[in-house]
Amino acid sequence: MRFRLSSLVNEFELIRTHFQRDPLDPSVVLGVGDDAAIVSQLSDYETVISVDSVVAGRHVPQICPPDGFAARLLGRGLSDLAAMGADPKYVLLSLTLPTFEPGWVDHFADRFHKLCVRFGLDLVGGDTSRGPLSAHITVIGHVPKGSAISRSGLRSGDDLWVFGSDLGGARAYLDVLDGLESNHEVWAERYWRPEPQLVAGLSLRGMASAMIDISDGLCQDLFHLLDNSVGSATVKLQSNLIPFCDDLVDRFGLEKALEYALTGGDDYCLLASIPPGLEVPGCGRRIGMVVKGESARILLDGKPLPSKWQLGWDHSR
Amino acid sequence: MRFRLSSLVNEFELIRTHFQRDPLDPSVVLGVGDDAAIVSQLSDYETVISVDSVVAGRHVPQICPPDGFAARLLGRGLSDLAAMGADPKYVLLSLTLPTFEPGWVDHFADRFHKLCVRFGLDLVGGDTSRGPLSAHITVIGHVPKGSAISRSGLRSGDDLWVFGSDLGGARAYLDVLDGLESNHEVWAERYWRPEPQLVAGLSLRGMASAMIDISDGLCQDLFHLLDNSVGSATVKLQSNLIPFCDDLVDRFGLEKALEYALTGGDDYCLLASIPPGLEVPGCGRRIGMVVKGESARILLDGKPLPSKWQLGWDHSR
Numbered sequence: 001m002r003f004r005l006s007s008l009v010n011e012f013e014l015i016r017t018h019f020q021r022d023p024l025d026p027s028v029v030l031g032v033g034d035d036a037a038i039v040s041q042l043s044d045y046e047t048v049i050s051v052d053s054v055v056a057g058r059h060v061p062q063i064c065p066p067d068g069f070a071a072r073l074l075g076r077g078l079s080d081l082a083a084m085g086a087d088p089k090y091v092l093l094s095l096t097l098p099t100f101e102p103g104w105v106d107h108f109a110d111r112f113h114k115l116c117v118r119f120g121l122d123l124v125g126g127d128t129s130r131g132p133l134s135a136h137i138t139v140i141g142h143v144p145k146g147s148a149i150s151r152s153g154l155r156s157g158d159d160l161w162v163f164g165s166d167l168g169g170a171r172a173y174l175d176v177l178d179g180l181e182s183n184h185e186v187w188a189e190r191y192w193r194p195e196p197q198l199v200a201g202l203s204l205r206g207m208a209s210a211m212i213d214i215s216d217g218l219c220q221d222l223f224h225l226l227d228n229s230v231g232s233a234t235v236k237l238q239s240n241l242i243p244f245c246d247d248l249v250d251r252f253g254l255e256k257a258l259e260y261a262l263t264g265g266d267d268y269c270l271l272a273s274i275p276p277g278l279e280v281p282g283c284g285r286r287i288g289m290v291v292k293g294e295s296a297r298i299l300l301d302g303k304p305l306p307s308k309w310q311l312g313w314d315h316s317r
Numbered sequence: 318m319r320f321r322l323s324s325l326v327n328e329f330e331l332i333r334t335h336f337q338r339d340p341l342d343p344s345v346v347l348g349v350g351d352d353a354a355i356v357s358q359l360s361d362y363e364t365v366i367s368v369d370s371v372v373a374g375r376h377v378p379q380i381c382p383p384d385g386f387a388a389r390l391l392g393r394g395l396s397d398l399a400a401m402g403a404d405p406k407y408v409l410l411s412l413t414l415p416t417f418e419p420g421w422v423d424h425f426a427d428r429f430h431k432l433c434v435r436f437g438l439d440l441v442g443g444d445t446s447r448g449p450l451s452a453h454i455t456v457i458g459h460v461p462k463g464s465a466i467s468r469s470g471l472r473s474g475d476d477l478w479v480f481g482s483d484l485g486g487a488r489a490y491l492d493v494l495d496g497l498e499s500n501h502e503v504w505a506e507r508y509w510r511p512e513p514q515l516v517a518g519l520s521l522r523g524m525a526s527a528m529i530d531i532s533d534g535l536c537q538d539l540f541h542l543l544d545n546s547v548g549s550a551t552v553k554l555q556s557n558l559i560p561f562c563d564d565l566v567d568r569f570g571l572e573k574a575l576e577y578a579l580t581g582g583d584d585y586c587l588l589a590s591i592p593p594g595l596e597v598p599g600c601g602r603r604i605g606m607v608v609k610g611e612s613a614r615i616l617l618d619g620k621p622l623p624s625k626w627q628l629g630w631d632h633s634r
Contacts, residue, residue, distance in 0.1 A: 029363060034467050035400035035530055036367035038460075041358040046346060049441065050353035051409040051455060055448040083352035092368040094411075094453040124366065127453070131372040136411040136444070136453040138368060143355075150351050213352055 018109035023122045025089065037124035039090060045142040050080035056133035061177060064133065066108035068192035074115045075194030076215065077139035079268040082201035083213040085149040086141035088119050093126040094136040119198065143205070153209040154229040154273035158290040160222075161208075162243060163200035163283055164269030166190050167218065168257060169245030171264020186246040194268040201270060203281045208272040217263040219298060219309050221271055232293025237262075237300045241287045258300070263309045335426035340439045342406065354441035356407060362459040367397035373450035378494060381450065383425035385509035391432045392511035393532065394456035396585040399518035400530035402466040403458035405436050410443040411453040436515065460522070470526040471546040471590035475607040477539075478525075479560060480517035480600055481586030483507050484535065485574060486562030488581020503563040511585040518587060520598045525589040534580040536615060536626050538588055546590075549610025554579075554617045558604045575617070580626045 020032045029038040041047070054073045056062050074091070081088050093112070097105070116123055121139070169190030175181040176188070197213075204211060210228065212221045226233060239258055248257040273290060274280060298305050337349045346355040358364070371390045373379050391408070398405050410429070414422070433440055438456070486507030492498040493505070514530075521528060527545065529538045543550060556575055565574040590607060591597060615622050 030465070030467060035397040035528075036365045036403065036456075036458075038401070038465050039364045039366070040462070041360070041362065041364055043358070043360040045358065047356045047358055047364070048353045049356070049407070049409060049455075049457070051411045051442055051444050051453075053411050053413065053444050053446050053453070055413055055446050058446055058448050080352040084355070086353065090366070092366060092455060094368045094370050096370065096372055096451065125368055127368050127370050129370050129372050129375055131375050131451060132449040134413065134448060134451065136368075136370070138366075138409060138455040139353075140366070141353075145357070148347070148355050150347060150355075211352075 018105055019093070019123060019126060021113065021123065024117070024120065025122050027089070028122050028124055031122065031124045032126065037090070037092070039124065042142065044145050046145050046148060048081055048084050048086035048141045048143055048148060049138065050077055051136060051138045052076040052080065053134060053136045065192070066104045067111040069135070070108050070111035071115065071193045073135050073137055074112065074119070075196055075268055077137045078119060078196035078198060079194065079213040079215065081139055081141040082196045082198045083149070083211050083270055084141070084143065085147065085201045085205040085211070086143045087202065088121050088139060088141045088198065090124045090140040091116065091121045092124060092138040095126065095128050096131040096134045097128070098131065098133055119196075147205045149201070149204060149208050149211040151210055151212050151224055152228040154225045154233060154290060155209060155231060156233045156290050156292045157275065158209055158273040159276050159286050160235055160237070160288040160290060161272045161274055161280060161284045162214075162269050162287050163272065163281070164195065164197045164267065165243045166245035167214075167243055167267050167269065168248050168261035168264050170194070170266035171260040172245060172248060172252070181251065184247055190245060190267065194266065196268060197270045200281055200283055204272055204274070207278050207280070208274050211270055211272040214267050214269045214271050216265045218271060219262050219305060222298060225271065225273060226297050233290050234292070234294045235288055235290050235298050236302070237288040237298065239301050241285065243285045259309065262300070335422055336410070336440060336443060338430065338440065341434070341437065342439055344406070345439050345441055348439065348441045349443065354407070354409070356441065359459065361462050363462050363465060365398060365401050365403035365458045365460055365465060366455065367394060368453060368455045369393040369397065370451060370453045382509070383421045384428040386452070387425050387428035388432065388510045390452050390454055391429065391436070392513055392585055394454045395436060395513035395515060396511065396530040396532065398456055398458040399513045399515045400466070400528050400587055401458070401460065402464065402518045402522040402528070403460045404519065405438050405456060405458045405515065407441045407457040408433065408438045409441060409455040412443065412445050413448040413451045414445065415448065415450055436513070464522045466518070466521060466525050466528040468527055468529050468541055469545040471542045471550060471607060472526060472548060473550045473607050473609045474592065475526055475590040476593050476603050477552055477554070477605040477607060478589045478591055478597060478601045479586050479604050480589065480598070481512065481514045481584065482560045483562035484531075484560055484584050484586065485565050485578035485581050487511070487583035488577040489562060489565060489569070498568070501564055507562060507584065511583065513585060514587045517598055517600055521589055521591070524595050524597070525591050528587055528589040531582075531584050531586045531588050533582045535588060536579050536622060539615060542588065542590060543614050550607050551609070551611045552605055552607050552615050553619070554605040554615065556618050558602065560602045576626065579617070
């Protein structure tokens with residue numbers, strides 16, 4: 001894979017300086033700088049692949065700090081791998097910039113590479129072009145054959161678990177961006193530095209019957225698990241078990257805090273259905289249980305959800 | 318890999334109807350519709366990966382026919398695989414649309430899928446969001462271990478070959494778009510339906526010492542081969558051997574035709590350096606030879622290139 005020539009000022013120099021690195025992993029046969037990248041494959045493993053975008057004005061504000069842009073981009077992609085129980089291996093970056101601002105690109109690339117090193121990712125290719133600010137990444141990981149955790153398999157009798165904390169924090173930060181609330185450090189962290197739950201994901205191989213990452217809101221993503229469940233099922237959630245983000249209940253009251261935690265997107269926690277009696281990793285919180293299907297498919301403290309909560313989070317607001 | 322929820326009207330329906338298909342290949346363990354796709358790996362093969370973008374207003378006109386958009390997008394990506402001698406296997410699509418226009422998406426998806434079937438590609442994942450019209454694809458192919466053709470290895474004594482015809486046609490079509498020329502069917506074809514040279518690419522495994530696809534202009538891409546050559550080398554091109562696009566010399570005269578053929582981008586032919594005496598596939602044209610390095614690195618009919626030709630094609634014009 002290559003970065004293509006474009007009219008960005010000094011693009012070859014930009015790529016060499018900012019994006020070309022020695023591979024971390026010997027499986028990278030050929031990295032950035034050719035028509036395509038070449039990676040070697042491990043037998044007995046399957047490849048897991050996801051693509052995600054961050055578009056300014058939609059997934060982040062139009063004027064966006066470069067380090068936050070990089071962290072949200074990689075966080076979104078890696079959260080998908082975490083939700084499959086996959087180990088991250090490679091990433092490809094397609095970056096569209098309105099103008100070439102060396103300082104912005106410098107900070108973006110710096111954060112991007114630091115996160116790559118932290119998560120064991122090799123940047124093996126990309127593309128740059130001029131246009132409205134957006135970035136698209138392809139993340140590639142692997143799992144031992146047959147061990148990936150899909151959205152299918154939730155069954156009545158399972159417990160429902162969340163891995164990762166601070167539900168609703170990213171949603172609350174949108175109120176800060178809109179000038180409706182004063183800033184809160186933890187909310188800003190949730191929004192600008194989503195933490196992909198890779199370790200939890202790996203530890204749930206062979207344990208979770210179904211898993212998804214919470215990116216469109218817990219309720220909306222839970223519906224995806226229910227749509228793919230084994231037999232008709234209903235989930236009973238308990239509000240006192242929800243791992244709210246700091247300060248959410250104090251600042252908004254319980255009802256709005258629940259709405260933010262259960263419908264706000266971008267928390268990038270994992271939501272897993274796990275048969276009872278297993279030794280679940282300590283970072284998880286049991287938030288409810290799955291029972292045989294009833295008329296309402298999600299019950300909160302025994303009552304159906306407000307209907308507007310079922311629509312999921314609209315990233316464009 | 319999944320397509321994410323967005324505020325596009327009826328996006329889940331759109332994805333189910335337009336983008337979810339039964340896999341062509343049994344190596345696809347899990348396709349569109351989960352957090353990530355899963356594919357199984359062939360031992361003794363290496364994976365070849367490239368990402369490419371098509372941004373409206375930059376790579377195509379702001380108002381763009383959906384079938385041409387799809388064909389240029391896949392053509393760009395597949396041409397990278399062709400340049401490595403790789404077999405296409407999977408594609409992921411990240412699509413950003415300003416509004417949801419069912420007719421546009423319908424035609425885009427229709428052309429996209431037809432081309433996928435034609436080239437043996439499985440669409441295994443994607444992402445949709447709202448924003449300025451652009452699309453980013455990740456193409457994944459494979460090659461028997463060690464048989465990929467990189468940009469490195471051109472050496473003096475090799476011949477220089479082009480695979481694919483109609484050089485300069487896509488550049489000439491830009492003059493049509495600008496209202497400077499009346500339309501010419503072949504130029505429009507070159508621009509809107511670039512033909513990735515996959516068969517030629519495969520047949521050159523074990524034969525080409527170096528290869529690149531011509532996307533930024535023949536001279537510019539030739540410099541990349543020279544930058545990666547074994548020892549210092551100069552290429553001698555012969556203008557009478559250049560496979561011009563139809564009508565180019567008649568309409569513009571030889572000098573401008575040469576400029577368009579040698580510097581215009583987007584032809585997506587292959588440029589390969591091949592040791593003499595080999596039985597080169599019939600679709601190739603020998604356009605010159607590689608000699609020991611001299612002061613000028615590319616000579617056209619014995620003379621150095623005009624200096625402005627060496628800058629390469631600016632896709633943003």
